[in-house]
Amino acid sequence: MNNRIVDHPVLGQIDQKRKVTFQFDGKTYEGFENDTIASALLAHGIRTLRKHEETGNPRGIYCNIGHCFECRVTVDGEDNVRACLTPIQENMVVESGQVQPHPLDPSKEGVKPRTYAEYKEQEGQK
Template sequence: MTNKRITHHPILGSLDKQSTVSFTFDGKEYTGLENDTIASALMANGVRTLRKHEFSGNPRGIYCNIGHCFECRVTVNGKENIRACLTPIVHDMVVESGQVQPSPLDPTNEVLPKTYEDYEKMGGNQ
């Protein structure tokens, strides 16, 4: 594992005492810290490409990291269009990329959850 994480911050303090969480991304197992988002856990592990652009097929990654841009959409436990920057990792979560995600702005799409919490509220992960 390539650890790109800042473990000590002059204001936020040390992150060494947080629990780790295991999850998979495209079939490979990774670990992140408890309360990490998918995006922050992947960035800490050196992963930058999360999906392909709908039209060009170019690689897309984490852009705004605050939920505004939709660039970080991935598939979580079989549910498409989940924003990695807003969704916390949970133990044994299965995250996939590579597939072209449906546009979140297309009015013909069904209502899709935007976070893993929304996904669970809609009856996912049962």
């Protein structure tokens, strides 16, 4: 069974030629250039990405297009990164299993992108 997402509705086609190495919870994995964190982990059979803020229940990939906030992980020390919208990068360190801060915390307004368009805009400013 192939779990790889090769045509993402927002990010487009995955180039399955160039491999990218990244870490998830201390283990090293490979994905492909333009793979999202979520699709790369799903291809390795990993479905649980974090724990719910209130219940502690496992959470994972749900909508896979950036609407639901279920796939939030910590990337290179930054909390609340949506795994379904974030492309993997060489040597990226992704952590799960933590309760993530609420995605719409008013004290963090404007810091985290809430849509893919905001994400691209912030990336263009870096």
